[in-house]
Amino acid sequence: MKFGAMFVDVLRSVFTRPATRLYPKVRTKAPARLHGKLYWDPKLCTGCTLCVKDCPADAIELITIDRATKHFVMRYHADRCTYCAQCVVSCRFKCLGMSNEGWELAALKKEAFTVEYGSEADLAKLFAVEHPGEGIPPAGEKPASALE
Amino acid sequence: MTTESLLQQAESLLATMSRGSTRPETNRLDVVIESSGLVPAVSALKNARWGYLTALTGLDLGVEAGVVEALYHFCSDAAVTTLRVRLPRIGGSVPSIYQLIPAVGFYERELAEMYGVTVTGMPDDSRLFLPDDWPVGVYPLLKDFDPQSAQPVKVPPPPRGSSTGERFIIPIGPQHPALKEPGHFEFTVDGEIVTAARMRLGYVHRGIEKAVEQRNWIQSLYLLERVCGICSHTHSVAYCLGVEQLAQVEVPPRAQAIRELIAGLERIHSHLLWLGVAAHEAGFDTLFMYSWRDRETVMDLLETVSGNRVNYSANILGGVKIDITAEFAEAIRRGIDYLEERSRHYLDIVTTDTMFLQRTRGIGAMTREQAEHFGVLGPLARASGILRDVRVEAPYGAYTRFPISAVTAQAGDLEARFVVRLKELFVTCNAIRTILDNLPPGELAVKVPRRIPAGETISRVEAPRGELFYFIRSTGGDKPDRVKVRTPSLCNWTSVLHQAIGCQLADVPLLLAGMDPCFSCNDR
Numbered sequence: 001m002k003f004g005a006m007f008v009d010v011l012r013s014v015f016t017r018p019a020t021r022l023y024p025k026v027r028t029k030a031p032a033r034l035h036g037k038l039y040w041d042p043k044l045c046t047g048c049t050l051c052v053k054d055c056p057a058d059a060i061e062l063i064t065i066d067r068a069t070k071h072f073v074m075r076y077h078a079d080r081c082t083y084c085a086q087c088v089v090s091c092r093f094k095c096l097g098m099s100n101e102g103w104e105l106a107a108l109k110k111e112a113f114t115v116e117y118g119s120e121a122d123l124a125k126l127f128a129v130e131h132p133g134e135g136i137p138p139a140g141e142k143p144a145s146a147l148e
Numbered sequence: 149m150t151t152e153s154l155l156q157q158a159e160s161l162l163a164t165m166s167r168g169s170t171r172p173e174t175n176r177l178d179v180v181i182e183s184s185g186l187v188p189a190v191s192a193l194k195n196a197r198w199g200y201l202t203a204l205t206g207l208d209l210g211v212e213a214g215v216v217e218a219l220y221h222f223c224s225d226a227a228v229t230t231l232r233v234r235l236p237r238i239g240g241s242v243p244s245i246y247q248l249i250p251a252v253g254f255y256e257r258e259l260a261e262m263y264g265v266t267v268t269g270m271p272d273d274s275r276l277f278l279p280d281d282w283p284v285g286v287y288p289l290l291k292d293f294d295p296q297s298a299q300p301v302k303v304p305p306p307p308r309g310s311s312t313g314e315r316f317i318i319p320i321g322p323q324h325p326a327l328k329e330p331g332h333f334e335f336t337v338d339g340e341i342v343t344a345a346r347m348r349l350g351y352v353h354r355g356i357e358k359a360v361e362q363r364n365w366i367q368s369l370y371l372l373e374r375v376c377g378i379c380s381h382t383h384s385v386a387y388c389l390g391v392e393q394l395a396q397v398e399v400p401p402r403a404q405a406i407r408e409l410i411a412g413l414e415r416i417h418s419h420l421l422w423l424g425v426a427a428h429e430a431g432f433d434t435l436f437m438y439s440w441r442d443r444e445t446v447m448d449l450l451e452t453v454s455g456n457r458v459n460y461s462a463n464i465l466g467g468v469k470i471d472i473t474a475e476f477a478e479a480i481r482r483g484i485d486y487l488e489e490r491s492r493h494y495l496d497i498v499t500t501d502t503m504f505l506q507r508t509r510g511i512g513a514m515t516r517e518q519a520e521h522f523g524v525l526g527p528l529a530r531a532s533g534i535l536r537d538v539r540v541e542a543p544y545g546a547y548t549r550f551p552i553s554a555v556t557a558q559a560g561d562l563e564a565r566f567v568v569r570l571k572e573l574f575v576t577c578n579a580i581r582t583i584l585d586n587l588p589p590g591e592l593a594v595k596v597p598r599r600i601p602a603g604e605t606i607s608r609v610e611a612p613r614g615e616l617f618y619f620i621r622s623t624g625g626d627k628p629d630r631v632k633v634r635t636p637s638l639c640n641w642t643s644v645l646h647q648a649i650g651c652q653l654a655d656v657p658l659l660l661a662g663m664d665p666c667f668s669c670n671d672r
């Protein structure tokens with residue numbers, strides 16, 4: 001039996017640095033395997049939609065631009081995604097991966113969470129279909145992808 | 149006794165009540181009984197001290213079959229005996245077995261409100277999970293449930309807290325400054341002494357058991373992982389084991405070992421979290437802050453290894469997603485060395501600090517007999533001297549290759565619960581080291597078909613809070629037909645509510661915390 005069993009711990013803490021991390025002033029590097037934002041490589045995709053079927057959160061859509069030549073656009077909803085990486089495992093062609101850098105995902109507008117991936121030309125085609133008569137946005141300015 | 153002889157014993161005990169029995173799996177016995185035979189059957193098992201009631205599953209066989217089944221699962225080591233009572237879909241009735249097994253109280257209330265089965269003779273038949281404004285006669289787990297029919301109805305305001313003479317009912321929760329969890333308790337007090345206790349759940353019920361019936365087998369994994377944010381991995385292991393059993397696939401040894409490893413890290417995180425919460429409830433905030441600071445070590449390890457901090461998503465059906473390379477193994481070794489040293493220090497503190505011991509020693513003591521009577525599980529049972537641990541009684545996955553030894557204590561009071569959980573950390577650290585030293589080589593996963601063969605299975609795993617029970621039924625499709633989840637918290641409430649009676653009201657918060665209740669596990 002003793003009084004103040006944690007007294008030494010407390011005393012020692014007076015002379016050590018606080019355990020609190022100073023984020024956002026000091027950014028720690030995320031672990032290499034961190035499940036951050038999803039990315040997609042259109043070149044390898046066959047359009048099998050297994051990733052879409054297995055996603056538990058309904059977070060990915062695969063939009064067909066031209067099935068014969070295997071042109072697709074992936075619309076990813078980062079706000080619905082649970083970062084489980086099931087889609088990465090489901091894809092047999094290794095089109096999908098999760099970035100360990102895209103984890104500061106806060107945004108003021110909901111639109112910022114909808115990201116479209118695809119080749120420049122395919123994205124432009126999709127934009128033309130979805131926004132008839134608005135004119136293609138200038139190159140480099142992908143529609144509604146303010147997450148980067 | 150071997151599993152086989154246990155099952156034979158159960159079969160002969162139930163012979164007079166049985167209307168037919170089957171052996172669906174090597175460790176299981178299903179006995180069909182009539183509802184009039186339920187009480188004699190349960191008495192027979194109880195009098196012979198054949199295991200304990202682990203869960204009560206409701207099962208709707210569909211509109212065409214016109215049958216709802218109530219399944220009473222009893223476990224003794226690895227053997228599971230299920231009493232199957234077949235009832236008409238509308239107007240079915242079973243007698244309550246509360247007088248024999250008090251822990252069944254919550255299960256019977258759940259069966260009644262989710263399936264519309266009348267349970268006659270329940271001491272408390274008020275709503276447990278469904279909201280107060282849920283319409284009467286609408287049962288959400290029936291297959292033909294129409295969400296449109298669940299329009300809220302008007303309910304009269306609840307009665308004012310009544311007082312008769314010197315007695316008061318003190319309501320606590322669901323919003324209360326001293327209770328940070330969404331539960332509602334009513335403690336009747338006479339002066340400072342509690343004379344009766346009740347509780348109400350369901351404030352954050354998510355209907356996960358219903359929701360998985362609309363998702364495919366893979367999607368369900370992630371939903372079930374989210375039953376609990378603390379033992380998420382254990383839930384996904386329980387589900388995976390069940391599905392893999394139904395699909396008859398053999399998970400590679402390396403994947404099994406990695407599952408046990410993650411489960412070990414999760415147990416460390418859970419117990420350290422609990423240590424902090426329990427210390428906080430006792431007013432010992434220094435211990436709370438230091439234990440939570442140290443818990444960050446294991447959280448960081450989990451994040452490094454799996455990529456996620458809470459829902460690790462380490463499992464897939466058929467194996468795991470992640471490998472443990474030498475570099476990760478080194479990081480884990482370093483982390484658990486530090487944590488083990490800290491845990492020894494904490495064990496020293498909780499067993500010697502005079503002030504703290506006044507809040508824990510001899511408080512809420514539960515004898516072995518009481519613990520058995522209330523059917524408690526996990527560290528709560530082990531602190532009362534019952535060796536109840538699925539990892540030891542019915543080893544699954546890698547626990548056959550990397551066994552652990554169960555920690556028990558005899559006193560059954562709050563102090564014993566601290567000691568058991570802290571000593572479990574040492575056992576877990578050692579198990580993790582053994583796994584890292586002997587990680588089997590090989591594949592990480594095998595293929596599991598998208599359609600799972602029809603059948604029923606039971607999977608039991610040991611979560612940090614006690615035995616987690618899954619009943620999984622497939623009809624051969626790409627979606628589960630039924631997944632029943634019985635979490636350890638739901639089991640342990642009964643004992644704690646009974647124990648609160650006769651205690652000082654001031655001891656109740658610590659008594660509740662001593663059980664390590666998980667509200668999100670309750671409100672699946």
Ligand code: SF4
Pocket residue numbers: 038054055056057058059060080081082083084085086087088
């Ligand atoms: S990480 Fe999971 S939730 Fe996110 S898109 Fe992939 S499968 Fe869907």
Ligand code: SF4
Pocket residue numbers: 044045046047048049050051052062090091092093094095096
């Ligand atoms: S699983 Fe892979 S190949 Fe199939 S649609 Fe998805 S990204 Fe394309």
